Amino acid sequence: MEAGGAVVAAGIAEVTPxxxxxxxxxxxxxxxxxxxxxxxxxxxxxSMNPFCEIAMEEAVRLKExxxxxxVVAVSxxxxxxxxxxxxxxxxxxxRGIHVEVxxxxxxxxxxxxxxxxxxxxxxxxxAQLVILGKQAIDDDCNQTGQMTAALLDWxxxxxxxxxxxxxxxxKVVREIDGGLETVKINTPAxxxxxxxxxxxxxxxxxxxxxxxxxxxxxxxxxxxxxxLTSRLEVLRVDEPPQRQAGIKxxxxxxxxxxxxxxGSI
Amino acid sequence: MSRPLGNAREAMAEVxxxxxxxxxxxxxxxxxxxxxxxxxxxxxxxxxxxxxxxRRTCRDFADRELKPIAARLDKEGTFPAQQILELGAMGVxxxxxxxxxxxxxxxxxxxxxxxxxxxxxxxxTGVVVSVNNSLYLGPILKFGSEDQKQKWIxxxxxxxxxxxxxxxxxxxxxxAGAASTMAHQDGDHWVLNGTKxxxxxxxxxxxxxxxxxxxxxxxxKGISAFLVPMPHPGLSLGKKEDKLGIKASxxxxxxxxxxxxxxxxxxxxxxxxxxxxxxxxxxxxxxxxAQALGIAQASLDCAADYAHKRHAFGASIGKLQAVQFxxxxxxxxxxxxxxxxxxxxxxxDATRPFTKEAAMAKLSASEAATFCSHQAIQILGGMGYVTxxxxxxxxxxxxxxxxxxxxxxxxxxxIAGQLLKDYAx
Numbered sequence: 069m070e071a072g073g074a075v076v077a078a079g080i081a082e083v084t085p086x087x088x089x090x091x092x093x094x095x096x097x098x099x100x101x102x103x104x105x106x107x108x109x110x111x112x113x114x115s116m117n118p119f120c121e122i123a124m125e126e127a128v129r130l131k132e133x134x135x136x137x138x139v140v141a142v143s144x145x146x147x148x149x150x151x152x153x154x155x156x157x158x159x160x161x162x163r164g165i166h167v168e169v170x171x172x173x174x175x176x177x178x179x180x181x182x183x184x185x186x187x188x189x190x191x192x193x194x195a196q197l198v199i200l201g202k203q204a205i206d207d208d209c210n211q212t213g214q215m216t217a218a219l220l221d222w223x224x225x226x227x228x229x230x231x232x233x234x235x236x237x238x239k240v241v242r243e244i245d246g247g248l249e250t251v252k253i254n255t256p257a258x259x260x261x262x263x264x265x266x267x268x269x270x271x272x273x274x275x276x277x278x279x280x281x282x283x284x285x286x287x288x289x290x291x292x293x294x295x296l297t298s299r300l301e302v303l304r305v306d307e308p309p310q311r312q313a314g315i316k317x318x319x320x321x322x323x324x325x326x327x328x329x330x331g332s333i
Numbered sequence: 334m335s336r337p338l339g340n341a342r343e344a345m346a347e348v349x350x351x352x353x354x355x356x357x358x359x360x361x362x363x364x365x366x367x368x369x370x371x372x373x374x375x376x377x378x379x380x381x382x383x384x385x386x387x388r389r390t391c392r393d394f395a396d397r398e399l400k401p402i403a404a405r406l407d408k409e410g411t412f413p414a415q416q417i418l419e420l421g422a423m424g425v426x427x428x429x430x431x432x433x434x435x436x437x438x439x440x441x442x443x444x445x446x447x448x449x450x451x452x453x454x455x456x457x458t459g460v461v462v463s464v465n466n467s468l469y470l471g472p473i474l475k476f477g478s479e480d481q482k483q484k485w486i487x488x489x490x491x492x493x494x495x496x497x498x499x500x501x502x503x504x505x506x507x508x509a510g511a512a513s514t515m516a517h518q519d520g521d522h523w524v525l526n527g528t529k530x531x532x533x534x535x536x537x538x539x540x541x542x543x544x545x546x547x548x549x550x551x552x553x554k555g556i557s558a559f560l561v562p563m564p565h566p567g568l569s570l571g572k573k574e575d576k577l578g579i580k581a582s583x584x585x586x587x588x589x590x591x592x593x594x595x596x597x598x599x600x601x602x603x604x605x606x607x608x609x610x611x612x613x614x615x616x617x618x619x620x621x622x623a624q625a626l627g628i629a630q631a632s633l634d635c636a637a638d639y640a641h642k643r644h645a646f647g648a649s650i651g652k653l654q655a656v657q658f659x660x661x662x663x664x665x666x667x668x669x670x671x672x673x674x675x676x677x678x679x680x681x682d683a684t685r686p687f688t689k690e691a692a693m694a695k696l697s698a699s700e701a702a703t704f705c706s707h708q709a710i711q712i713l714g715g716m717g718y719v720t721x722x723x724x725x726x727x728x729x730x731x732x733x734x735x736x737x738x739x740x741x742x743x744x745x746x747x748i749a750g751q752l753l754k755d756y757a758x
């Protein structure tokens with residue numbers, strides 16, 4: 069699938085850091101291809117992944133608070149990924165990086181390859197903060213952020229619902245199954261954005277105009293020394309089975325009886 | 334005068350080649366690239382990148398913020414204050430106003446695109462945006478002094494305050510030259526007396542552009558334009574009209590009884606009121622055309638979606654020719670009207686005459702809106718008649734577009750007038 073990453077880069081200390089923000093282009097309404105090798109992508113409308121939008125918004129807010137210096141939006145994918153970067157620029161990113169991946173490479177592009185690209189970019193841009201969406205809503209992998217942190221050997225604050233920069237450390241409130249967990253991590257670090265981190269802004273018209281003038285750098289994965297070979301092979305993609313109608317029963321005894329019948333209890 | 338064909342060719346060549354005159358470059362410096370880029374008529378086929386981004390942004394806003402509340406706004410007749418504020422923050426409430434004055438500094442093509450998308454979500458919100466942009470900010474931007482621009486434009490760009498436009502009276506709508514509202518000078522004040530009718534935004538506005546007669550003997554050349562803050566002593570509002578559609582926007586009479594305003598509040602030269610009104614309405618027509626397009630498109634969306642899902646005679650009704658012909662006619666009406674609207678906008682942006690094109694746009698778009706909303710109800714059948722589906726609201730919202738800012742009959746007169754000028758020997 070497509071993937072994007074925004075990387076924040078810059079030195080901290082007295083100079084505020086530049087965040088890199090990851091933006092992924094995804095398909096809002098998915099249909100499985102007839103040959104079951106994947107989902108239909110031809111002629112399908114793509115948009116920025118909602119969690120990436122939230123990540124983007126957080127970065128812009130940090131910049132507005134003057135806690136970070138520059139916001140760089142990154143996306144990996146074919147030519148059309150530029151559109152997603154432009155949206156990020158209209159939201160307030162300063163510049164963009166488009167890592168061009170197309171054709172078969174793009175179809176096989178998974179979290180491991182993207183995280184390798186992100187790690188390489190983070191080092192190259194000397195980023196202090198990498199913010200991504202927690203997962204893409206087309207493949208729901210929820211791996212890129214974690215893998216990026218591991219490759220960089222950086223701490224990670226995933227499923228963030230609140231992020232506070234405190235000098236050279238970061239406090240991240242994470243949404244976990246049991247509730248909310250607060251962690252304090254050193255920077256440089258990777259953060260993945262969850263739903264309640266913020267409500268992304270609508271691009272203002274003047275920002276849409278300015279976005280046209282902001283730079284998008286183009287590069288290939290090979291420029292970053294990244295090998296895109298996939299270690300996974302997708303055997304088949306199926307739609308979930310059609311939901312069957314339920315059965316209504318009159319009493320609790322009937323319910324228990326039915327459950328025993330189907331072997332559920 | 335040259336033959337019409339020669340004119341058209343010259344017009345096309347000029348539209349593509351001219352870098353726009355100095356005035357347009359001054360007022361639109363921040364969109365220099367934009368204006369030059371979209372001058373060619375070939376741009377009608379595809380919007381430039383920034384306009385496409387704008388279209389998507391406005392559509393997202395309309396889908397997420399306006400569509401879910403449109404039915405409730407219609408039922409309760411509440412002014413969408415929060416949404417207007419958010420649109421103001423985006424720059425949509427003052428699209429043509431230069432950035433220095435607090436606007437978005439964009440062109441009329443951008444405005445048309447934004448208006449269509451906003452109206453597609455909620456037609457009432459659309460008219461509030463249109464009146465503020467074209468009818469209130471428009472004439473002040475064009476005819477106001479620097480002081481007037483600072484005072485009467487900037488506070489009205491962010492969505493916190495909206496303006497309105499008072500030309501029509503109980504005794505004259507189409508007959509605008511017969512204005513009976515009077516203005517006489519008393520010391521260092523103008524004193525206004527009279528009643529204005531059908532004023533959109535009146536109950537929610539903080540200022541109004543009022544047209545009144547300063548020299549009765551000069552007939553329509555004796556009308557002048559004035560800026561009046563709201564509320565203001567001597568200015569009162571009639572009851573809110575209970576309308577068929579666009580219910581979330583307020584419509585009422587504005588009553589002026591010895592309403593005193595400083596001499597500085599005259600907009601433009603004395604006696605220029607009629608000209609100001611007519612030129613303002615030319616631009617306003619593009620905005621209303623875009624609003625009508627939004628309503629028409631919303632109707633088509635509703636009908637086409639239903640055609641897929643509703644099954645009858647063993648298949649989805651979209652397979653039936655009768656339904657297909659309706660959908661095709663609807664799409665055709667919308668696309669034609671949209672191209673006319675964009676053309677009028679492009680002509681205006683290139684500072685070429687656009688009166689005829691604007692009238693054509695407004696006429697075709699409003700007739701498309703009433704046609705499409707009518708057919709949408711037909712396709713939905715009984716479901717189209719109940720409030721569970723938006724079709725009935727689109728039908729009610731569409732109707733006014735053939736009436737305000739120049740009735741369809743007036744538009745035909747305007748088109749014929751321009752046409753005959755072209756053919757005059």
